[in-house]
Amino acid sequence: MDLVFSRLDDSVARFTIHGATPAFANALRRSMIGEVPTLAIEDIRIYDNTSVLFDEMLAHRLGLIPIKTDLSQYVPRSECSCGGEGCPHCTVMFTLSVEGPKMVTSGDLISMDENIVPVHNNIPIVKLWENQKVVLEAVAEVNYGKEHAKWQPTLACGYSEYPVITIKDTCDGCGKCVAECPRDVLELTKDTVSIRVVNGESKEKDCSLCRLCETACMDSGIGQDPAINISSDSTKFIFVVESDGSLPVKEIIERALLHIKSRSSDLIEALQEGL
Amino acid sequence: MVAYKCARCKQLVEIGTNIRCPYCGHRILFKARGAGTKELKAR
Numbered sequence: 410m411d412l413v414f415s416r417l418d419d420s421v422a423r424f425t426i427h428g429a430t431p432a433f434a435n436a437l438r439r440s441m442i443g444e445v446p447t448l449a450i451e452d453i454r455i456y457d458n459t460s461v462l463f464d465e466m467l468a469h470r471l472g473l474i475p476i477k478t479d480l481s482q483y484v485p486r487s488e489c490s491c492g493g494e495g496c497p498h499c500t501v502m503f504t505l506s507v508e509g510p511k512m513v514t515s516g517d518l519i520s521m522d523e524n525i526v527p528v529h530n531n532i533p534i535v536k537l538w539e540n541q542k543v544v545l546e547a548v549a550e551v552n553y554g555k556e557h558a559k560w561q562p563t564l565a566c567g568y569s570e571y572p573v574i575t576i577k578d579t580c581d582g583c584g585k586c587v588a589e590c591p592r593d594v595l596e597l598t599k600d601t602v603s604i605r606v607v608n609g610e611s612k613e614k615d616c617s618l619c620r621l622c623e624t625a626c627m628d629s630g631i632g633q634d635p636a637i638n639i640s641s642d643s644t645k646f647i648f649v650v651e652s653d654g655s656l657p658v659k660e661i662i663e664r665a666l667l668h669i670k671s672r673s674s675d676l677i678e679a680l681q682e683g684l
Numbered sequence: 685m686v687a688y689k690c691a692r693c694k695q696l697v698e699i700g701t702n703i704r705c706p707y708c709g710h711r712i713l714f715k716a717r718g719a720g721t722k723e724l725k726a727r
Contacts, residue, residue, distance in 0.1 A: 455722045464722055472726025547726070557727060 422650045422658040425571065425614070434568050434646040440665035443555035446485045447562045447655040448476040448501060448525065452548040459541045460509075467535060471547055472559045474515045475528040475653040476501075478551070480660075482524075486550045495548065501525045503547040509537025518547070525549070528654030562661050564651040571645030572616035576602055580636035585629045586622035595622065595637075602637065614647055688713040 411427040426434065453468045460467070482498070489499035502521040507513045516530030535543065554561035574594070582600030594612045596605040605612040618639055626635035652658045687696050690705040691712040697705050704711050 450726045453724055453726055455724070457717075459717075464724060468724050468726045559726070 417659065419657045420652050420654065422648070422662065424648050426646045426648065428644055429646060431570075431643055431646075434648075436669055437648075437665055438566060438568055440668050441566050441650060441661055442561055442563055443553060444668040445562050445656065445661050445664045446478075446480065446551045446553050447560050447653075448478040448483065448549045448551050449557075449559040450474065450476070450503065450547045450549045451552070452550075454546045456544040456546075458543050458545070460513075460535045460537055460543055461541075462535045467543070467545075470534050471505075471518075472557075474518075474532055474534075475655045476549055477524070477526055477528055478562075478655045479524060480551070480656070480664075483551045485552055487552075495550070499551055501549045503549060504545070505534075505547065506544045507537065507542065509541040510539050512536050513543060562652060562656045564653050566650050568646045568648045569618070570641035570643055571647055572613055572618055573640045573642050574604055574613055574616060575638040575640070576604075577636045577638070579631065579634070580626075581629075581631065583629050585625040586637050589621045589625040591619065591621065592617055687716045689716045690714075 410429055412424055413427070414422065414424040416423040426437075450471045453471060455464050455467070458464055458467060462470075483501070484499055486493050486495065486499040489496060491499065503518045505513070505518050507517050513534040513536070514530060515527035515532035515534065517534075518527060520526050537543065552560045554563075580602050582597065582602060584597040584602070587595045587597045587602060592612070592615045594605060594616045595602055616639065618641060620639050622637050623635045623639055626637050627633075650658050650661065652661055656664075685698055688699055689695070690697055690708060690710050691714055692710040693705060693708040695705065695707045696716060697707070697713060699713070703713065705713065
C-alpha cells in the first residue's frame, strides 16, 4: 500500500492511497473521525448567568469550542490512572468571568494550563449588555469523537475513488465534453480531446465523476456508445482531511492508523487465545 | 415555593391563583435564578 501526499500542512491534508480496499479506506475515515482523542469542555459549573442565553445553551456552545490538545501530556479520562474521577492528567480547568457590555469570546476563557487554550480566540459565545454577567468554571476532558461530535479532531474528512477517464478512438474532437466539464479536467488541442496537465500534474484526479462529459458526447450525435468513458479505480482513494486545529493533521492520520493496527492485533490475540 | 420576579417593579412575588404582581398588578413575571451553583454537561 502506498500513500502519496499532494498537500500536507497543520490544518489540511490531501493524499492518495494506492492498493487499498474500500473497506480499509472507510475504516481509516471512521478511525480519524471517531478514534482519535481530543480535548473538549464537558462539565460546567455556572455561578452566575444573567445573559440572554439559557445555561444549557451557553454550556453547549462552550462544549463545541476546539481546544489545542497535547496527547503526550493528557490521556482520555476513561483510561486515566485516576479511574475517571478527573485529575491533571486527563482534565483541564477553565474559568470565565465577564461583565457586559461585551461580546464574550473563546479568548475570555482562562486556562489552568498555559499550553491548553482554545484554537481560536475570536469564537463568539454570548453577547452581554449592561449589567449582564457570566461567571462559570468549565472542565475540559480528553475523549473520543465516537462519544460526542465535539471530540472529533476533524472537520471535513472523506474520500473518493480515484477517477479513470478513457477517451476512445471514436472521438471526433467536437469539444462538447470539454465545454461541459465543470472541473476543467479536459482540454481540446488540434481536434483531440485529452486530459489537462498543469505543472506536470494530470488533472484526472480533480474529476468528480459527474459524467456530464459522457452525456455531452451522447448528445453530440455520436451514437449509442460515448467516445469518453468515466469510471473509478476501487483500489485507489483520494482522501481529504481537515483538522479543527486541536491536533495537526499528520498526527490525526498517524493515530488513526495506529488505532486500526492495535485493534487488529487485539483481534489476533483473541483469536489465538480462543484456539 | 418557586420565586418569581415582576418584570416592571422587580419585586419578588409568589404565584397564587392569579398570575399577577400583587404590588403593581403587572402580568409579566420572570422565574428568579436560584442562589446556588448549577452543574451541567456541555452537550
